[in-house]
Amino acid sequence: MKERRLxxxxxxxxxxxxxxxxxxxxxLYVIQPVTKINKVEQASDYTSKRVVMIIIDSIMDESLQHxxxxxxAPALEFLIHNGNYYPDMVSSYPTMSVTxxxxxxxxxxxxxxxxxxxxxxxxHNKKFISYGSARKEIMKVGVxxxxxxxxxxxxxxxxxxxxxxIHEELNGHSASIxxxxxxxxxKQLLNVPRILKMTGFLDEGDSINGPQYFSxxxxxxxxxxxxxxxxxxxxxxxDKFSTKELKYLIEEDYLPAYSLVYFSDNDKKVHKNGxxxxxxxxxxDKQLQEILNSYPSWEDAIQDNIWIxxxxxxxxxxxxxxxxxxxxxxxxLKNYNIHQISGPIQEQDQIVLGLNERMSFIYLLDSKLExxxxxxxxxTDERINFIxxxxxxxxxxxxxDRVGQLSxxxxxxxxxxxxxxxxxEGNEKxxxxxxxxxxxxxxxxxxxxxARLYSSFYSHSGRYLIVDAKPGFEFVGEGSPTHVNGASxxxxxxxxxxxxxxxxxxxxxxxxxxxxxxxxxxxxxxxDTSP
Numbered sequence: 001m002k003e004r005r006l007x008x009x010x011x012x013x014x015x016x017x018x019x020x021x022x023x024x025x026x027x028l029y030v031i032q033p034v035t036k037i038n039k040v041e042q043a044s045d046y047t048s049k050r051v052v053m054i055i056i057d058s059i060m061d062e063s064l065q066h067x068x069x070x071x072x073a074p075a076l077e078f079l080i081h082n083g084n085y086y087p088d089m090v091s092s093y094p095t096m097s098v099t100x101x102x103x104x105x106x107x108x109x110x111x112x113x114x115x116x117x118x119x120x121x122x123x124h125n126k127k128f129i130s131y132g133s134a135r136k137e138i139m140k141v142g143v144x145x146x147x148x149x150x151x152x153x154x155x156x157x158x159x160x161x162x163x164x165x166i167h168e169e170l171n172g173h174s175a176s177i178x179x180x181x182x183x184x185x186x187k188q189l190l191n192v193p194r195i196l197k198m199t200g201f202l203d204e205g206d207s208i209n210g211p212q213y214f215s216x217x218x219x220x221x222x223x224x225x226x227x228x229x230x231x232x233x234x235x236x237x238x239d240k241f242s243t244k245e246l247k248y249l250i251e252e253d254y255l256p257a258y259s260l261v262y263f264s265d266n267d268k269k270v271h272k273n274g275x276x277x278x279x280x281x282x283x284x285d286k287q288l289q290e291i292l293n294s295y296p297s298w299e300d301a302i303q304d305n306i307w308i309x310x311x312x313x314x315x316x317x318x319x320x321x322x323x324x325x326x327x328x329x330x331x332x333l334k335n336y337n338i339h340q341i342s343g344p345i346q347e348q349d350q351i352v353l354g355l356n357e358r359m360s361f362i363y364l365l366d367s368k369l370e371x372x373x374x375x376x377x378x379x380t381d382e383r384i385n386f387i388x389x390x391x392x393x394x395x396x397x398x399x400x401d402r403v404g405q406l407s408x409x410x411x412x413x414x415x416x417x418x419x420x421x422x423x424x425e426g427n428e429k430x431x432x433x434x435x436x437x438x439x440x441x442x443x444x445x446x447x448x449x450x451a452r453l454y455s456s457f458y459s460h461s462g463r464y465l466i467v468d469a470k471p472g473f474e475f476v477g478e479g480s481p482t483h484v485n486g487a488s489x490x491x492x493x494x495x496x497x498x499x500x501x502x503x504x505x506x507x508x509x510x511x512x513x514x515x516x517x518x519x520x521x522x523x524x525x526x527x528d529t530s531p
Contacts, residue, residue, distance in 0.1 A: 107519030
């Protein structure tokens with residue numbers, strides 16, 4: 001009896017401590033000052049209509065159309081019926097968030113904006129870079145290091161100063177809500193929670209260079225009442241938080257010329273449940289309904305603004321058999337010393353792996369290792385779609401499914417769908433290219449495959465290979481995420497590369513259906529002062 005009482009007292013004590021901890025953390029994290037903002041008047045040289053661009057992470061055409069047919073996406077259906085729909089836009093490469101966002105904001109591929117991937121190796125500083133993927137990877141690299149990489153290094157160092165973001169072009173007449181890439185001209189102090197100061201993750205006075213209207217989870221919010229969706233739901237990185245921030249700009253008449261808003265929740269659901277998952281689209285549509293309801297009517301909303309609702313990349317289903325679905329590069333390269341990401345580069349390290357779900361960089365630190373030898377070794381794995389490496393000014397590609405080798409570089413006699421010229425030698429079927437007699441290049445399984453793959457070899461320094469997985473498979477390594485019986489992206493393949501885009505309020509069209517063409521198109525829209 002006495003022992004039972006002691007156990008009950010112990011349980012009660014634990015409950016009380018947990019409640020106290022919750023109260024303390026709620027105070028430390030949630031009760032934070034709001035970013036002080038001043039209304040920026042609409043510049044006379046921009047269209048009187050504001051442009052609102054909302055990215056629904058990993059939304060895909062087939063699942064979107066299914067959700068609409070089921071009557072579960074009335075807002076998206078309304079915008080499609082009152083605008084233009086592009087089902088097969090082409091993303092950047094690798095199809096990972098930070099590289100894609102950098103391409104959207106700068107109108108360039110990685111060879112110019114210099115953000116290679118979500119995980120990569122900085123050969124100049126001899127450091128493994130991660131902007132945050134799986135929890136295990138974050139813990140191994142270090143929470144503080146990953147936080148600083150994503151918040152400061154990505155925008156202020158890694159993103160090339162030689163290119164301008166659309167926020168910089170608009171010089172204050174823009175908003176960024178929960179986007180990872182946000183560089184602009186306005187110095188913005190962060191609202192640093194006490195717990196982050198106490199743990200040394202961030203310091204009082206830390207700031208970023210962003211747009212005038214900058215929202216970034218618990219670190220910077222616009223709406224003074226937007227606190228219930230912060231700490232307990234991804235520190236504010238969720239669709240409800242983003243919706244409340246955008247609604248605040250609309251209702252307070254703060255909406256600038258261009259607003260970029262990120263909805264991240266759908267991506268998590270697709271990763272977990274596969275490409276047929278539609279619950280994330282239904283939930284995103286509810287948030288869109290709430291935004292459109294900020295106006296007297298939905299017709300008023302599209303009369304007042306230009307709405308662009310789009311994805312960023314697709315995903316591919318991953319198989320149910322874990323042993324088969326996951327390509328462990330550590331096993332395939334077990335005869336070499338592979339760098340452990342939890343520590344600095346060691347003298348004996350021969351290889352560094354930059355894993356990005358369905359693609360990976362393989363960095364060769366040992367000068368004795370030959371790229372072609374590693375490529376030949378890897379092509380025996382039937383789950384790998386292709387292996388590529390740069391030799392002089394050319395990119396070479398091989399595949400276990402095709403004989404020979406494909407070699408290409410820019411400025412040749414072949415012209416592709418996008419007007420880009422290429423010199424192509426070898427077996428073009430390795431990248432599923434179609435070459436006509438009049439020297440035209442048509443893409444099939446790998447949309448804009450030549451430019452996107454080529455750009456990746458000029459995105460950063462170092463000697464490396466690129467491996468790309470077939471549908472159904474993804475690469476794994478130390479701490480990397482896995483999505484068995486779910487879905488994943490990262491690859492050059494069409495399933496990962498295509499995303500839909502809805503445009504309501506303008507008849508201006510992008511030059512091509514590619515992410516890389518959207519910045520120029522947005523600037524044309526914003527500078528279109530015609531009635």
